[in-house]
Amino acid sequence: MGKIRRSFTEQEIQVLESNPSVLRVSEKNITYSSAFKMDAVRANQAGATPIEIFSLAGFDMGLIGQETPKKCLQRWRKIHASLGETGLLEERRGKGSSGRPNSSERSAEERLRLAEARIKLLEAENELLKKLEALERQHPNDNRLPSSERFQLINQVVRKHGLRRLTRYLCKLAEVSTSGYYRWCTAEEKRQLREFADERDGVLIKAHYDALQGKVGALVIKMRLERLNGIIMNHKKIRRLMRKFRLSAVIRQANPYRKMAKATQEHRTCPNLLKRQFDCGEPEKVLLTDITYLRYGNGQWAYLSCVKDGATREILAHYLSSTLEVSLVKRTLQRLLDRLEGSVHPEAVIHSDQGFHYTHLQVRSMIAESGFKQSMSRKGNCWDNASMETFFGHMKDELEYKECTSLHELRVRVNEYITYYNTERYQWTLKKMTPDEYRSHLIAA
Incomplete structure (x- = not known):
């Protein structure tokens, strides 16, 4: 068997295997027939040169290499001198020149050593595949793991199991190049x-x-x-x-939801249609809405959502809740629609700030489907909804709510105050009338 310095292509392997003096060919090696070996030794002893012998046998020196005939003849003559023709018939590459023994000729100790080597290889192969699978689960969005991580796993397995001669096989298993792995190893320093x-x-x-x-x-x-x-x-x-080193700032973190909402336009704002012209002189045409916080009892919080008529100052709908979920505003709007009984002014505008609730897709859809135009204050400008803020200010000054011990008790007091505000509280700017009286006055006029 001659050692070849380069790899054979599939086409070259087919050409070499067609030669009757060849038993088989791999990518790196040629196995010659025993008859050709004996004939080559006899011809060489008779004075023929190795290249002449191989050329007469039909071998292309450019394909198998100029040095191959000489090295093969040196080895075959050495085996023939020590073991005779029997040695050439049984010759295999390896120690002892006569080749590695058949499995039946191996000792029990050698068979045990070979079995342990196979087990070690299987353990290394299994460990490498498991680690690769675990890394791929950690990177579900990546099409392929970085080669550096694969090289590191191969290196760990090689060091642990002492399989330095199987590096090429492990690289093939991990789907990386052997040359790339060795370059990675040299860059360790x-x-x-x-x-x-x-x-x-x-x-x-x-x-x-x-x-x-x-x-x-x-x-x-x-x-x-x-x-x-x-x-x-x-x-x-x-x-x-x-x-x-996992050092992240504890303040001013980017809000991923805000970026996502902006990209999907989920929370779009609306222009300010009112421009602080709250009183249009016509009931139920300009509606103002907002949410205020009420702290009561032992540090408990409640949230009041209201809708106010800009012309009459009347609170048309309200809802009190213990949470700030979107349902707080949706229930307030539903109460408003129930109050209006589906009779929405054709030019009705509902105005709010740019809070999360009023930019939410569900709330915006509900407002649009109900027939309202939506208007919003400028960002950070409370004066654009000053009329609504004024009501909340008066309510917190006049309503005794802080000593309430339950949400139910607070809800009762808020309902009583809003009824009082609409029907009994006289306002100077409403010609000294209550909101209810002023509404009737506008309708009659």
């Missing part, structure tokens, strides 16, 4: 140096992070490093090291 540098810089970053109790980001740390330590460090590197 560089990775260690980088890891050492990361740990050193990470200590500096953590010192500033701890000094400000975690309320600091990469840019602030960069400025502090330059001013206090005289160290210039790229802010991208600082962010990388903060991620690596």
Whole structure:
């Protein structure tokens, strides 16, 4: 069997196997027939050169290599000199020149050693596949694991089981190139140096992070490093090291839901249609709505949602809840529709701030389907809904609600106050009438 320095292609293997002097061919090796070996030894003893012998046998020197005939003849003559023709008939590559023995000739100790080697290989193969599967589960969105992680797993398995001669097989199993794995191994020293540098810089970053109790980001740390330590460090590197050592700022975190809502336009705002013109002189044409917080009892909170008529100042609908869910506003709007009995002014406008509830898709859809135009205050401008804020201010001044011990008790008092506000509380700007009386006055006029 001659050792070849390069790999044969499938086409070249077929050409070599068609030669009657060849038994079989692999990517790297050629196994010659015993008859050809004996004839080659006799011809060489008679004075023929190795290249002449192989050429006469039909071998292409450019295909098998110029050195192959000489090396094969040297080995075959050595075997023939020590073991005779029987040695050439049984010749196999390996120690002892006469080749490795048949399985029947192996000792019990050698068979046990081979069995242990197979078990070790199976254990290594199983461990590598399990670790690769576990890593893939950790990266469900990635089409393929990074090669560096695969190289690291191969290296761990090779070191643990001592399978340095099976590196090529393990690389094939992990679907990476063997050359890439060896390049990764030679870069181990560089990775260690980088890891050492990361740990050193990470200590500096953590010192500033701890000094400000975690309320600091990469840019602030960069400025502090330059001013206090005289160290210039790229802010991208600082962010990388903060991620690596799990140092995240405890304030001003980006809200992923806000970004998602903006991208999907789930919470769109509306223009300010009123421009503070709350009183249009016509009942149920301009409606104002908002939510206020009521603290009662032993630190308990309740939330009151109201709808107010901009012309008559009358509270047309309200709902009190212990939570700030979207249902708070939806129930208020449903009470408003029940109050109007489906008779919505053709130019009706409902005005609010830009709060979460009023930009929510469900609330916006409910307002649009009911026949209202939606209007919103400018961002951060409470004056754009001042009439609604005025009602809440008067209610909190006049209503004794803080000593209530239950939500039911608070709800009863709020209902009583709103009834009083609509029917009994006279207002100077309403020609000294109550909201109910002023509404009747506008309708009659």
